[in-house]
Amino acid sequence: MAARHKSVETKFMEERDRVLRALRNLDRRSFIKVVAATAGAVIAKGLMPPHSFQLVTIANAAPDKASAASGMNGQPPFTFAYISDTHLYERTLNQRFIRAALKAVEDVNALDPQPDFVLFGGDLAQLGTPQQLELGREILKEVKAPVKMMVGEHDWFLDLGEKWQELFGPPNYSFDWKGVHVVVLMSVHEKDFWTARRMTPEERMATVAGLDNGVQSRFEVGEPQREWLKNDLAKVSSSTPILVFSHSPLYKYYYNWNFWTDDADQVQAILRRFDKVTVIHGHTHQMLFNQIGNISFYGMLSTAWPWPYAPQGLPALTIQMNRADPFDQFDACGDGRMEVRADGLVDKIYNLWDRNPVTVKADYLRSRGKIDRPPAPQFASY
Amino acid sequence: MSFKPNQTVGAATAAAAILSAIVILPAALRAQQAPPAHPVPPPKNGGTVVMLCDGKTSIEIKSLKPGEQPTESQGREVANELMAEWRKEHPDEHWQMAQADAGAKPHADPMSQASKSPPATGQQQGDTYASFTSRDYKVWQAETQKFVDEGKRIFHDWKALGGTIGVSCDMCHPDGANTHPETYPKYQVQLQRVALLRDMIDWCIENPVKGKTLDPNDPKLRALEAYIYAQRKGVPLDYGKH
Numbered sequence: 001m002a003a004r005h006k007s008v009e010t011k012f013m014e015e016r017d018r019v020l021r022a023l024r025n026l027d028r029r030s031f032i033k034v035v036a037a038t039a040g041a042v043i044a045k046g047l048m049p050p051h052s053f054q055l056v057t058i059a060n061a062a063p064d065k066a067s068a069a070s071g072m073n074g075q076p077p078f079t080f081a082y083i084s085d086t087h088l089y090e091r092t093l094n095q096r097f098i099r100a101a102l103k104a105v106e107d108v109n110a111l112d113p114q115p116d117f118v119l120f121g122g123d124l125a126q127l128g129t130p131q132q133l134e135l136g137r138e139i140l141k142e143v144k145a146p147v148k149m150m151v152g153e154h155d156w157f158l159d160l161g162e163k164w165q166e167l168f169g170p171p172n173y174s175f176d177w178k179g180v181h182v183v184v185l186m187s188v189h190e191k192d193f194w195t196a197r198r199m200t201p202e203e204r205m206a207t208v209a210g211l212d213n214g215v216q217s218r219f220e221v222g223e224p225q226r227e228w229l230k231n232d233l234a235k236v237s238s239s240t241p242i243l244v245f246s247h248s249p250l251y252k253y254y255y256n257w258n259f260w261t262d263d264a265d266q267v268q269a270i271l272r273r274f275d276k277v278t279v280i281h282g283h284t285h286q287m288l289f290n291q292i293g294n295i296s297f298y299g300m301l302s303t304a305w306p307w308p309y310a311p312q313g314l315p316a317l318t319i320q321m322n323r324a325d326p327f328d329q330f331d332a333c334g335d336g337r338m339e340v341r342a343d344g345l346v347d348k349i350y351n352l353w354d355r356n357p358v359t360v361k362a363d364y365l366r367s368r369g370k371i372d373r374p375p376a377p378q379f380a381s382y
Numbered sequence: 383m384s385f386k387p388n389q390t391v392g393a394a395t396a397a398a399a400i401l402s403a404i405v406i407l408p409a410a411l412r413a414q415q416a417p418p419a420h421p422v423p424p425p426k427n428g429g430t431v432v433m434l435c436d437g438k439t440s441i442e443i444k445s446l447k448p449g450e451q452p453t454e455s456q457g458r459e460v461a462n463e464l465m466a467e468w469r470k471e472h473p474d475e476h477w478q479m480a481q482a483d484a485g486a487k488p489h490a491d492p493m494s495q496a497s498k499s500p501p502a503t504g505q506q507q508g509d510t511y512a513s514f515t516s517r518d519y520k521v522w523q524a525e526t527q528k529f530v531d532e533g534k535r536i537f538h539d540w541k542a543l544g545g546t547i548g549v550s551c552d553m554c555h556p557d558g559a560n561t562h563p564e565t566y567p568k569y570q571v572q573l574q575r576v577a578l579l580r581d582m583i584d585w586c587i588e589n590p591v592k593g594k595t596l597d598p599n600d601p602k603l604r605a606l607e608a609y610i611y612a613q614r615k616g617v618p619l620d621y622g623k624h
Contacts, residue, residue, distance in 0.1 A: 005581075007587050008572050094547040096590075126548065193418070210538060212556035258557050305553060309559035326586065327572045379624075382562040 008329065042334060043360055075179035075344065077307060081108040081337045084121025084282040085302030087154060088139075090131045095098045097126070100303040104335040107351060115337065116177065118145045121150025121282030122188070122247035127205050127343070130163045138165050151257075152282060153188040153219070156211075158205040164362045172225055173278070174232050180241045180344055183232065185262055186225060187246035187281075190217040210309070212336055213259045216256065218246040218262040224263040226263065241276040241344025249281045251292055254310030271295055274319065278346040278362070280338065287350050287358065290315035291365040298338075298348045306332035309381045317369050319360075321352065322377040330354055434464045441467065461513040526608075533609025536602050543602070544593035551586065551606070558613030580607055 006014075040186055087103040108118050120140060124131035124246030131153060140147050148166040156164060161171060171186035194204040207216050221229070221333075236242070244250065250267055253259035260269065271277045277295040285307040297315075306324045314320075324332035330353040339347045345362035352358065364372040422438045429444035430452075439465050446452050452460065469475070536542045537558070540550040555561050563579045570577035573585065583606050584595040595602040 003573065005573070007585055007588070008574070011587075089548045094549070096547060096549070130481060212552060213538075267516070307554075307556070311559070319622075326554075326582075326590070329590070381624075382560065382565065 008328075012274045016344075017345055021126065032195070036308070037149050053270045064204055067227050075342055077340055077342045078116045079113070079179050079339050080113075080117050080119060080120040081111060081115040081335065082280070082300055083108060083120055083143075083303060083335050084119075084300040085123040085285055085304055086135050086136060086139075087126040087302070087304040088132050089126050090129070091135060097304045100330065100333060101136070101139050102142075103330070103353070103362055105139060107335050112335070115145050117148050118143050119148050119280065120150060121245070121280070121283060122150045123154040123302075124152070124164075125155050127209060128155050128158035128163070131186055133163050134233075135165055148182075148244050148245070148246055150179070150184050150282070151186055152187070153190075153204075155186060157190075158201050159250075168359045172228065177243075178340070180243050180340060181233075181236050182243045183229065183245070185221055185244060185246040185250075185267075187248045187250065188219045188223050188283075189225075190219060193217050196350045214256065216258070218260050219258055220262040221246075221250075221267050226266055226270065230265070230310040233270065233274075236274075238273045241340075242274045242278070243346070244271065244273060244277065244338070245277060245281070245306070247282045249284060249288070249290075249297060250279045250295075251290060251297060252313070253284070253288075254291075254313045255316070257310055259310055259313070268292060268295060276344045279347075280348075286332075287321035287360075288315070288318050288354075289348075289360050289365060291368060292318055296362055296365040298346070299332040300331075301333065301334065301352065302348060303338055303376055317365060318373065319358075319374045321350070321358070322355070322378050323379045323381065328354060395548050403606065411462065432464065434468055436468065439464055439468050439471070470562055529605060529608045530612040531609075532601075533605035533607070533612075536606055537609050540591065543587060543591055544596075545587070545591040547592045549591050551591075554590070558610050561610050561613070562623075563607075563610050564617050564619050564621075567620045568619060568624065583610070 038157070062358060083101070083104040084099060086104070088097050088101060090118070091098060124136035124140075151161065151164055151168075151171040153159075153363065156171075165171065172184055174181065174183045190208065195206070196217075199207065207213050210216075233242075246261070248261045249264075250261050251260070251264045272293060274294060279295055280300060281297065282300045282302070284299045284307065285302035286299060286309060288297075290297040306321075309320055321332060330378045332352065332355075334350065334352045334355075336351045337349045339349070341347065341362070345366070347359060347361045348361070350358045358374050360374050361372040364374065397543070419431055420435075422431050422433050422439060425431050425442050425448070427442060429442045429449070430446040430448055430450070431440050433440040441460065443452065443456065443460060446456065478605045488546075516585055537551040537555075540548055543550060551558075555593050556578045561579075561582075566579045566582070570582070573581060582599055583603060587593045588595050
């Protein structure tokens with residue numbers, strides 16, 4: 001295979017190996033020379049990202065027009081950040097996803113001002129093993145702000161949540177934060193498809209981990225948890241802003257890939273009496289937003305890889321992110337930040353690595369796309 | 383090498399064949415009728431008589447003396463006249479003219495009648511495919527599906543792909559989504575050349591999957607290609623699209 005055509009990546013990796021080999025044999029003086037030369041080359045080639053995680057909107061400088069008009073300045077605005085869908089393998093198998101998760105941790109730690117808390121959006125592990133979950137916990141320990149954990153199907157279906165709950169506690173809970181009622185759901189229950197098929201726990205996990213594996217059931221919050229949700233919200237007044245975190249989108253986007261929550265209609269019905277509801281979800285690994293009645297939905301980015309947009313069911317309000325560049329591990333991945341306004345509505349900033357951040361404002365969704373439209377992509381899906 | 387013994391065997395076989403031919407030939411001649419002959423009628427005007435392969439239709443080229451070679455145009459004229467004669471005698475036979483290419487100069491067509499006659503019904507062209515049964519089609523479909531399914535298996539299995547970091551194709555491409563095989567060949571900036579689908583499969587195997595590239599004839603690469611194309615059935619080809 002001497003005459004084999006080499007991609008830019010292959011050439012780069014070979015060059016890198018050569019340099020690293022050479023470095024081992026250097027004395028101090030030559031080492032400094034190499035470092036200087038490398039830095040120069042990196043800058044000359046434009047390999048340094050032109051920006052890191054930057055705030056593009058000055059959120060807290062002054063109350064914006066919408067919140068001033070609503071007359072609800074009683075609550076202080078606040079921000080929170082998220083890291084989601086890291087899909088970690090054991091460190092001996094895969095460094096790629098670890099590198100990406102660490103990049104996100106660096107991002108949120110660099111935020112100034114620091115967010116009130118960091119939501120972890122689920123799918124910490126790829127196949128739910130204790131080693132993967134523990135590695136995830138270790139990485140998230142580096143986050144300076146308090147971390148709120150949410151579970152995803154990749155964390156759950158090896159041992160049906162045993163290890164995850166041992167590490168992080170109950171998968172559904174609620175708390176109040178600066179006048180906002182926050183609910184964290186476990187939305188990735190599935191009806192038993194494994195017993196009849198005599199699957200091992202590993203086979204069950206692998207089935208759920210396959211997005212296009214039609215053998216599995218659809219996600220659901222489930223009857224017991226819906227009852228819990230009703231009770232939890234019973235004491236909350238309908239003017240209180242509600243923030244719901246769920247791993248799967250709490251609506252029906254695309255059945256075949258489980259971009260879907262089977263009992264979404266019932267859950268939405270429970271949330272209907274509130275004036276302002278925002279659902280933040282993981283799982284879909286893409287810029288995704290929707291408005292159904294009083295509920296605004298925002299999908300989170302993954303650090304590990306982007307999913308393509310589904311062939312059907314994409315919400316009309318969603319502005320697609322540019323197609324991912326397969327030659328860049330970090331492209332179309334990232335993390336993000338939410339600005340909870342004084343009136344309790346949420347603006348979301350998609351921090352797409354190596355791209356300009358995109359802000360999706362609550363007003364864009366609640367006006368059904370009439371104002372504050374985010375920029376369109378140059379290259380949408382094929 | 384066993385050259386000599388072979389030669390001996392060959393010679394012996396030939397001798398046996400000749401012997402049997404001598405014995406059998408007279409019997410065969412006796413059993414069969416005389417082979418069909420096309421007796422050509424004598425020329426009436428001192429020219430050359432040419433007969434059609436039906437053994438009946440014939441015309442005489444007056445200008446061509448016996449033993450002379452006809453020119454190309456003479457030959458064409460003879461062929462056309464013969465066919466015209468034959469068609470006069472068989473007005474019910476259906477003929478279709480092959481279409482001349484667009485650039486060619488149309489010439490006088492003695493069979494122009496053909497396009498005006500109604501098409502015959504209930505006639506087969508004798509196409510190769512006409513002899514296959516629905517069972518054959520089912521076998522082909524099953525074979526194709528098997529190939530595609532094998533591709534699907536590899537697509538979803540990082541170990542079968544030869545990966546080393548647990549990454550399989552379906553993790554970024556559920557149901558083969560966003561592989562857009564219909565857009566190849568196209569210039570791929572990062573590869574610095576025009577890429578085919580297989581080049582991109584190999585690139586993915588080498589980079590995100592961290593495996594070894596597959597030879598274009600590797601059954602795995604062929605199966606992967608089959609699966610990916612099968613997922614885009616009905617999408618128009620659009621090579622070069624970015």
